[in-house]
Amino acid sequence: MQDFVNKIVSWYEKNHRQLPWRETHDPYRIWLSEIILQQTRVEQGRPYYEQFTTEHPNIQSLAEANEESILRLWQGLGYYSRARNLHKCAKTVMAEHGGHFPKKFEDLKKLPGIGPYTAAAIASFAFGEKVACVDGNVYRLLSRFFGISDDIASPKGQKVFFEKAQSLIPSDRPDLFNQATMEMGAMVCTPKKPNCMYCPLQAGCFAFEHNKQEELPVKTKKVKVKKRYLHYLIIKHEGEVLMKKRDTKGIWAGLYDFPLIEGKEAIVDFDDLLENTPNFNGGKFLLGQISQQYKHVLTHQQLFVRFFEISTKNQAAFQQVKEAFQSHSFPLEETMGIPKPILIDQYLKEHQLEGVE
DNA sequence: AAGTCGGGGAT
DNA sequence: ATCCCAGACTT
Known part of the structure; x- marks a missing residue:
């Protein structure tokens, strides 16, 4: 040869x-x-x-x-x-x-x-x-x-x-x-x-x-795609936003995203979403924009994602939610330097996350 | 051996 | 939509 x-x-x-x-x-x-x-x-x-x-x-x-x-x-x-x-x-x-x-x-x-x-x-x-x-x-x-x-x-x-x-x-x-x-x-x-x-x-x-170019090579591995429904809470207080470092297993390990509520199906409005959310004192939060549903396609998963923007002027309420989600508070201008899934990064870039205060 | 892990380009 | 990309690691 x-x-x-x-x-x-x-x-x-x-x-x-x-x-x-x-x-x-x-x-x-x-x-x-x-x-x-x-x-x-x-x-x-x-x-x-x-x-x-x-x-x-x-x-x-x-x-x-x-x-x-x-x-x-x-x-x-x-x-x-x-x-x-x-x-x-x-x-x-x-x-x-x-x-x-x-x-x-x-x-x-x-x-x-x-x-x-x-x-x-x-x-x-x-x-x-x-x-x-x-x-x-x-x-x-x-x-x-x-x-x-x-x-x-x-x-x-x-x-x-x-x-x-x-x-x-x-x-x-x-x-x-x-x-x-x-x-x-x-x-x-x-x-x-x-x-x-x-x-x-x-x-x-x-x-x-x-004439077997299309049949070779042989590859059997089959991928089954799971559907997931992610609901992100973008919770703000005086120019800061809550973000959470993802666990070291699963997708986006080690990256930051927002407090997350996952369900077996899509949730469309705040009341349904917050109904099952512990430690959430609804009265002290101002409910803002609900985003469109984004479809984010990965090799093994189809993610259906919606962002819910929420803000508060109450420091104690903010702290309480922060701890409930085991998240951290970042000044909005610092979120740029934090490693994030591309989906989160794009949302942050497209929505300056001002407004609702 | 099978399952899991991203985002994007080509078809 | 489907396939796959200068693959490796975990279960």
């Missing part, structure tokens, strides 16, 4: 995109880019990479930052456990590895947030180790070219593909091979309507010959 390697590498050398993390061998920057790019498109991740490297040019800087500032930088990227593991990993590298990443694939894999793919990427791009990167692009490319129909969602299938890639990777410039397989998958061997007419691997491709 020397031919496969030669074709793909020479295609890469002529056609690849210029990306900032390809201009360096700094393991810190390569690691950072790989974490950002997990399940994330290059064009979505790129500005975050620029922000992170500007703000934290080295791993020591990142390790010394506090977690909330990292989450704030990550805001909008999703899969926030990546950000928390990023920070944890930086601290581990500083504390246990003298500020230098381990160089071996097997050792890299032990660090938080670094799995088989990311370990292979760092080991090959930063340190030249001969270990194959197998991401979604590579599954697709290998599956189609070689006609491999193992399920890429199963550990067994992942093993098959890793071993196939490992059998192909050349000792000379393994990093180039890894970049090339991923770039081919991203630019030519795309999920829908692959560009077979421009593909240097067209001759010899199983899927092209048998």
Whole structure:
């Protein structure tokens, strides 16, 4: 299969995109880019990479930052456990590895947030180790070219593909091979309507010959989408608003949102909403605007969300509600710097949250 | 092995 | 609407 390697590498050398993390061998920057790019498109991740490297040019800087500032930088990227593991990993590298990443694939894999793919990427791009990167692009490319129909969602299938890639990777410039397989998958061997007419691997491709581009790769994993009905209370008092840090499990872990009332169905007016809300002295609050219902779609959940704006001039009542929801009070102008789900951030930006006082 | 975790772009 | 993106972690 020397031919496969030669074709793909020479295609890469002529056609690849210029990306900032390809201009360096700094393991810190390569690691950072790989974490950002997990399940994330290059064009979505790129500005975050620029922000992170500007703000934290080295791993020591990142390790010394506090977690909330990292989450704030990550805001909008999703899969926030990546950000928390990023920070944890930086601290581990500083504390246990003298500020230098381990160089071996097997050792890299032990660090938080670094799995088989990311370990292979760092080991090959930063340190030249001969270990194959197998991401979604590579599954697709290998599956189609070689006609491999193992399920890429199963550990067994992942093993098959890793071993196939490992059998192909050349000792000379393994990093180039890894970049090339991923770039081919991203630019030519795309999920829908692959560009077979421009593909240097067209001759010899199983899927092209048998017209099975749409059936490969095989992926069984099925996602069931849950519907949830969220009712946020935006409670204000003298220019301050209550916000609550979310638990470390579930969606948006570690981010801030508002006091939340969740129900099995949508609630439309204040009376119904506050009926089941403990410690809420309705008489001391002024009920303000009720927002439209927003539909926020995630991979596993459909969220139907409505915001209820409430204010009070009574300090004691405000304190009482604050404690009832185990929330914190922030000056409105400080909410900008707090890490939030994109939904909350957009609502805050669109509604200056003035008025009702 | 199955479930969970975001937001957005392409089709 | 559906799929999936330079996947990893938890149960």
